[in-house]
Amino acid sequence: xxxxxxxxxxxxxxxxPRPDGPEKVTGRVQYVADLQPRGLxxxxxxxxxxxxxxxxxxxxSRARALPGVRAVLTAADIPELKKKAPTRSHAVLAIDRVVFxxxxxxxxxxxxxxxxxxxxxxxTVEYQVLPASVDPLKSMQVGAPPVADAGTEADTSxxxxxxxxxxxxxxxxxxxxxxxxxxxRLHRGDLAKGFAESDFILEQTYxxxxxxxxxxxxxxxxxxxxxxxxxxxxASTQGSFNTRSEVADVLEMSENQIKxxxxxxxxxxxxxxxxxxxxITALLAKATGRPVRYVMTRRExxxxxxxxxxxxxxxxxxxxxxxxxxxLEAETVLExxxxxxxxxxxxxxxxxxxxxxxxxEVRGAEVLTHKPSIAAYRAxxxxxxxxxxxxxxxxxxxALQLDPVEFRRRHLIAEGDPMANGQPWQSNGGREVLDRxxxxxxxxxxxxxxxxxxxxxxxxxxxLALGGWLGGLQPTGATVRLNPDGTVSxxxxxxxxxxxxxxxxxxxxxAYGVDIEKVRITTGDTDVAPVTGLSAGSKxxxxxxxxxxxxxxxxxRQTLQIAATELEAAVQDLELIDGRVSVRGMPDRGxxxxxxGKKGNLYMSKVQPVLGVSRPAFSQQAPGFAAQLxxxxxxxxxxxxxxxxxxxxxxxxxxxxPIGVEGQMQGGAVQSLGMAMTEALMYDDxxxxxxxxxxxxxxxxxxxxxxxxxxxxxxxxxxxxxxxRGVGEPPIVPAPAAIANAVEDATGVRITETPIxxxxxxxxxxxx
Amino acid sequence: xxxxxxxxxxxxxxxxxLVQPWDTLLDALRERLGLTGPKEGCGTGDCxxxxxxxxxxxxxxxxxxxxxxxxxxxxxxEGLGRLGALHPLQEAFVRHGVPQCGFCIPGVxxxxxxxxxxxxxxxxxxxRYGIAGNLCRCTGYTTMITAISEAATAAAR
Numbered sequence: 001x002x003x004x005x006x007x008x009x010x011x012x013x014x015x016x017p018r019p020d021g022p023e024k025v026t027g028r029v030q031y032v033a034d035l036q037p038r039g040l041x042x043x044x045x046x047x048x049x050x051x052x053x054x055x056x057x058x059x060x061s062r063a064r065a066l067p068g069v070r071a072v073l074t075a076a077d078i079p080e081l082k083k084k085a086p087t088r089s090h091a092v093l094a095i096d097r098v099v100f101x102x103x104x105x106x107x108x109x110x111x112x113x114x115x116x117x118x119x120x121x122x123x124t125v126e127y128q129v130l131p132a133s134v135d136p137l138k139s140m141q142v143g144a145p146p147v148a149d150a151g152t153e154a155d156t157s158x159x160x161x162x163x164x165x166x167x168x169x170x171x172x173x174x175x176x177x178x179x180x181x182x183x184x185r186l187h188r189g190d191l192a193k194g195f196a197e198s199d200f201i202l203e204q205t206y207x208x209x210x211x212x213x214x215x216x217x218x219x220x221x222x223x224x225x226x227x228x229x230x231x232x233x234x235a236s237t238q239g240s241f242n243t244r245s246e247v248a249d250v251l252e253m254s255e256n257q258i259k260x261x262x263x264x265x266x267x268x269x270x271x272x273x274x275x276x277x278x279x280i281t282a283l284l285a286k287a288t289g290r291p292v293r294y295v296m297t298r299r300e301x302x303x304x305x306x307x308x309x310x311x312x313x314x315x316x317x318x319x320x321x322x323x324x325x326x327x328l329e330a331e332t333v334l335e336x337x338x339x340x341x342x343x344x345x346x347x348x349x350x351x352x353x354x355x356x357x358x359x360x361e362v363r364g365a366e367v368l369t370h371k372p373s374i375a376a377y378r379a380x381x382x383x384x385x386x387x388x389x390x391x392x393x394x395x396x397x398x399a400l401q402l403d404p405v406e407f408r409r410r411h412l413i414a415e416g417d418p419m420a421n422g423q424p425w426q427s428n429g430g431r432e433v434l435d436r437x438x439x440x441x442x443x444x445x446x447x448x449x450x451x452x453x454x455x456x457x458x459x460x461x462x463x464l465a466l467g468g469w470l471g472g473l474q475p476t477g478a479t480v481r482l483n484p485d486g487t488v489s490x491x492x493x494x495x496x497x498x499x500x501x502x503x504x505x506x507x508x509x510x511a512y513g514v515d516i517e518k519v520r521i522t523t524g525d526t527d528v529a530p531v532t533g534l535s536a537g538s539k540x541x542x543x544x545x546x547x548x549x550x551x552x553x554x555x556x557r558q559t560l561q562i563a564a565t566e567l568e569a570a571v572q573d574l575e576l577i578d579g580r581v582s583v584r585g586m587p588d589r590g591x592x593x594x595x596x597g598k599k600g601n602l603y604m605s606k607v608q609p610v611l612g613v614s615r616p617a618f619s620q621q622a623p624g625f626a627a628q629l630x631x632x633x634x635x636x637x638x639x640x641x642x643x644x645x646x647x648x649x650x651x652x653x654x655x656x657x658p659i660g661v662e663g664q665m666q667g668g669a670v671q672s673l674g675m676a677m678t679e680a681l682m683y684d685d686x687x688x689x690x691x692x693x694x695x696x697x698x699x700x701x702x703x704x705x706x707x708x709x710x711x712x713x714x715x716x717x718x719x720x721x722x723x724x725r726g727v728g729e730p731p732i733v734p735a736p737a738a739i740a741n742a743v744e745d746a747t748g749v750r751i752t753e754t755p756i757x758x759x760x761x762x763x764x765x766x767x768x
Numbered sequence: 769x770x771x772x773x774x775x776x777x778x779x780x781x782x783x784x785x786l787v788q789p790w791d792t793l794l795d796a797l798r799e800r801l802g803l804t805g806p807k808e809g810c811g812t813g814d815c816x817x818x819x820x821x822x823x824x825x826x827x828x829x830x831x832x833x834x835x836x837x838x839x840x841x842x843x844x845x846e847g848l849g850r851l852g853a854l855h856p857l858q859e860a861f862v863r864h865g866v867p868q869c870g871f872c873i874p875g876v877x878x879x880x881x882x883x884x885x886x887x888x889x890x891x892x893x894x895x896r897y898g899i900a901g902n903l904c905r906c907t908g909y910t911t912m913i914t915a916i917s918e919a920a921t922a923a924a925r
Binding site: 017018021022023024025026027028029030031033034036112114213214215216217218264265266267268269295297298497498499659660662663666667668669670671693694695699701702703704705707708 | 788790798799802804805806807808809810811812814815817844845846848849850851854858861862863864865866867868869870871872873874877892895896897899900901902903904905906907908909910911912913914
């Protein structure tokens with residue numbers, strides 16, 4: 001048996017599969033909808049068919065009379081409701097006005113789902129239909145039908161949750177038009193002079209429509225009250241402590257009266273951060289005194305979830321003939337739907353300061369419309385922003401006949417350069433991932449690939465794009481405990497969606513100095529776990545990993561101190577090898593972890609139990625960059641794009657678990673390709689969703705795709721555990737731009753609106 | 769309408785259960801029999817998470833009425849393999865770390881098992897079409913194709 005030191009235990013860097021894999025492949029893991037407690041009731045919501053209407057009258061008498069119906073609630077039954085809901089979560093049921101199609105108006109709990117559905121049909125609502133603001137650009141204009149009740153309030157909690165950049169208050173002028181809920185302006189240098197000195201000016205407007213996060217498990221929650229007034233929620237959430245806070249706020253309860261048990265989460269991607277259906281389900285459970293389960297249908301998810309905003313970016317740049325950047329001016333409009341909550345500043349940072357523009361002005365506006373309110377979607381607003389700026393950089397390079405990689409590399413920011421908001425860029429691998437793409441055989445052979453097009457084949461092209469994410473931050477906690485048999489237990493409140501728990505366990509193993517097989521990690525509920533942040537913002541390994549690292553180091557320190565006392569030796573003379581602490585050079589003088597663990601658990605023992613604790617807060621982000629390369633073929637008659645090859649290169653700092661990292665890179669890339677090629681929530685002029693099914697809201701299938709090639713780059717972050725950076729979000733960023741760039745390479749036409757559909761390409765090829 | 773008695777075979781056992789006339793096979797499996805492995809991702813046959821074998825063929829169990837299963841043989845993910853005795857496909861999925869959120873996985877495995885029953889040595893292209901009815905939002909499908917190929921190759925040996 002080989003001896004192991006702290007430095008070579010089986011831990012960080014191992015490509016080992018997650019230990020709950022067997023539970024997942026046998027269908028044994030439990031999601032909310034799988035729970036069937038005794039006395040379970042089923043909930044159903046009556047939702048508005050109108051984007052904007054006044055509620056004149058609601059009649060629930062026939063629904064209440066239906067056998068099997070246990071509760072029917074309208075706003076009149078809920079005294080906690082605020083007339084003017086400050087957030088979407090507070091708008092539990094509409095009071096006197098509905099502001100989007102699908103807004104909940106009444107709720108039913110019944111013995112069977114079919115009875116609840118029938119009861120919903122028996123509720124009559126008289127509406128006075130009002131004109132709706134459906135188009136964000138029209139909604140900004142004075143006189144547009146107002147969305148909020150009186151003025152508008154910015155809700156920036158989403159941005160804070162993601163640890164995203166914030167814009168200095170002094171720089172943000174107050175909102176003007178009624179439906180503009182947030183504004184920002186960032187500028188530097190002399191814009192007019194910059195454009196005057198430019199040889200070439202390019203102006204384009206880019207548009208990415210609302211898209212849905214697409215998690216396969218719809219929103220679901222189970223609520224039950226006990227007789228002493230305590231509420232338990234079994235939730236599908238990205239953050240149980242956040243869910244507890246929001247529900248407590250909406251229901252005007254103490255957080256101590258609520259326990260959130262995070263169930264297996266069937267995907268979130270930002271869409272399961274805010275409380276959406278938890279408050280109404282809790283109220284139904286309270287009204288009935290029974291456990292109530294609510295599961296959204298897929299149609300409800302698409303019509304009335306909380307999708308990503310539509311993003312419209314008008315971008316104007318000026319450059320010298322030799323490629324010198326001179327000036328950038330941009331206007332970003334984020335369509336937030338019926339409630340504020342968009343992340344405005346991320347767009348400004350990537351537009352104005354991913355490349356070094358000496359003069360820039362970026363104005364941003366969040367606009368409310370009569371549509372479902374938006375939420376985060378994996379790197380919120382970054383793919384949409386990179387679609388604009390990277391498409392632009394590509395066109396500039398082509399117009400100036402410069403090498404597209406060299407052009408980007410020449411102007412790319414480096415560590416220490418100022419971001420648009422004045423903060424310095426942290427260490428990052430933007431240049432390194434671009435270098436790796438540039439040396440990839442698919443990039444080097446792009447001319448041959450293009451030349452092989454036509455002659456019985458489609459038109460062929462290659463495109464790349466570079467994007468990234470700044471990385472989220474949130475305070476968090478973790479404990480690491482030594483058990484009486486020498487094994488180690490890690491406890492956090494982290495919801496493990498993608499397989500982060502195995503990475504956290506690997507960090508604990510390496511930091512403690514034990515093999516991964518000795519470590520078990522548990523996600524606790526809000527009653528038992530240390531306060532833990534959201535599973536969002538690419539920050540689980542970066543922040544919770546740091547907490548676990550520090551808690552494991554604390555536990556190791558305690559372990560060695562106990563051993564030093566027991567062995568009558570100095571701590572610095574001890575080593576921990578193969579689960580045994582011994583005096584260096586004297587292998588016979590030792591004590592096992594099991595012995596130390598037992599001493600901490602014995603009746604009348606004077607040895608303290610080992611419990612490592614950490615509760616860090618953070619200030620330094622670790623940006624993660626990804627570059628993607630697409631080799632495609634376009635049918636010149638139909639405009640259909642076939643992706644032949646797709647490569648993701650990503651700087652992850654340190655791949656704590658390469659299996660998990662590659663899974664994130666591949667999955668993120670395919671979501672990015674979906675946004676690029678097929679996905680859009682499409683609304684008619686009355687604000688009604690025209691594609692409320694997964695047949696019509698087209699996500700990519702296995703048959704649409706090639707294998708996704710992954711190349712991991714490790715440029716250590718100075719602040720992350722073992723040098724790790726956030727991994728989840730960067731890979732969703734580049735593909736819309738990479739595909740648009742590849743389409744131009746193949747066909748010569750530039751598409752500036754996603755999804756880049758066959759129809760758009762075919763029309764562009766016809767000059768339409 | 770009164771509940772109906774439904775007799776059929778589920779995971780090699782004869783089962784009798786009362787179902788509503790409007791219950792889908794998925795409802796019967798999940799809500800009446802407690803077999804919650806098959807998932808409802810859409811309820812309209814578009815996502816594949818509820819894929820279950822009926823007489824050996826993969827069906828979207830959310831689109832089939834429970835009473836249509838009368839007298840037939842149904843296999844769910846719970847009957848494909850079990851902890852300690854995983855099906856080779858399940859083993860390959862674990863080994864390659866395929867599941868992330870895991871919600872699509874039961875449906876994908878049932879679709880893949882049906883594919884291999886019909887075509888024991890599929891090409892990667894055939895695998896991609898074989899699971900094209902199963903949406904996955906986490907993995908990007910690449911590791912699924914690898915794992916299914918590997919399980920097919922191992923079975924052929």
